[in-house]
Amino acid sequence: MKNLTTTLARCAAILGLPLGVSVAGAGELPAVDLARAAEISAARCGLCHGVDGDSSSPLYPRLASQHHQYIAKQLADFKSGRRKSDTMESMAANLTPEEMLALGVYFEQKPTKPRPARDVELAGVGRYIFHRGNESAGVPACAGCHGENGHGTEQLPRLAGQVPRYIEDQLRSFDTRARTNDNAIMHSVASRLSELEIKGVAMYISALE
Ligand code: HEC
Numbered sequence: 339m340k341n342l343t344t345t346l347a348r349c350a351a352i353l354g355l356p357l358g359v360s361v362a363g364a365g366e367l368p369a370v371d372l373a374r375a376a377e378i379s380a381a382r383c384g385l386c387h388g389v390d391g392d393s394s395s396p397l398y399p400r401l402a403s404q405h406h407q408y409i410a411k412q413l414a415d416f417k418s419g420r421r422k423s424d425t426m427e428s429m430a431a432n433l434t435p436e437e438m439l440a441l442g443v444y445f446e447q448k449p450t451k452p453r454p455a456r457d458v459e460l461a462g463v464g465r466y467i468f469h470r471g472n473e474s475a476g477v478p479a480c481a482g483c484h485g486e487n488g489h490g491t492e493q494l495p496r497l498a499g500q501v502p503r504y505i506e507d508q509l510r511s512f513d514t515r516a517r518t519n520d521n522a523i524m525h526s527v528a529s530r531l532s533e534l535e536i537k538g539v540a541m542y543i544s545a546l547e
């Protein structure tokens with residue numbers, strides 16, 4: 339545990355992340371062409387993510403209320419191939435950096451609706467992991483970086499309200515390194531989670547507002 343804590347603290351320091359501090363999200367939003375973003379969303383993103391980013395399918399991540407910096411970075415990484423996804427690579431291929439930022443701001447401004455946990459006991463396992471981690475396995479509390487309410491910061495993603503299946507998939511991809519644009523932190527976190535903890539934490543996160 340001590341080694342992991344030291345490693346995480348070092349990573350966090352390099353990234354300028356507030357390890358151990360919970361920070362509420364939203365800073366000031368940059369001025370962007372929101373009309374253009376709305377047009378792109380309706381024509382090309384809405385089918386999977388919902389026009390307002392409130393994905394209706396369990397397969398696609400919710401974008402509503404996500405930090406614009408994170409959305410813009412992921413789009414740039416999909417385009418360059420740093421983050422691998424056949425679907426998203428083609429979606430991002432024609433976007434300019436200005437459009438990526440505009441889409442980020444567009445989705446960050448969209449409200450989210452709460453989703454009650456479908457399995458309260460499973461969510462209880464996740465609640466423990468989220469707030470306390472699992473010391474015997476060296477899992478740090480998710481809240482230490484993503485915030486007590488899972489709202490994230492400008493440097494790291496909001497998790498609150500995310501669809502559970504997507505969270506599970508991403509944790510498995512971080513573990514196997516199939517998610518290629520991570521910065522080592524989430525690999526080391528995910529590789530210490532059991533399957534039950536992955537399902538539990540995903541269920542708990544999905545019900546956070
Ligand atoms: C055909 C379905 C589909 C369409 C259309 C689509 N996406 Fe996606 N999107 C996905 C899938 C699937 C993922 C998850 C990829 C993965 O597993 O890494 C994703 C992931 C993302 C992510 C990363 C989310 C996160 O939390 O890390 C962003 C940002 C995103 N999409 C934005 C967009 C934008 C903007 C558009 C429109 C220009 C768009 N997507 C169109 C299917 C789609």
Ligand code: HEC
Pocket residue numbers: 346350355357399467468477478479480481482483484493494495496497505508509519520521522523524527539
């Ligand atoms: C030391 C800081 C830190 C801790 C602790 C941490 N995370 Fe993360 N997490 C990050 C960073 C940074 C990212 C951004 C992705 C990247 O670049 O690797 C991230 C990304 C994620 C993502 C991807 C979100 C998306 O929209 O695609 C998920 C899911 C996630 N974390 C879940 C968790 C869970 C669950 C825990 C607790 C078991 C946890 N994280 C603990 C720093 C942390």
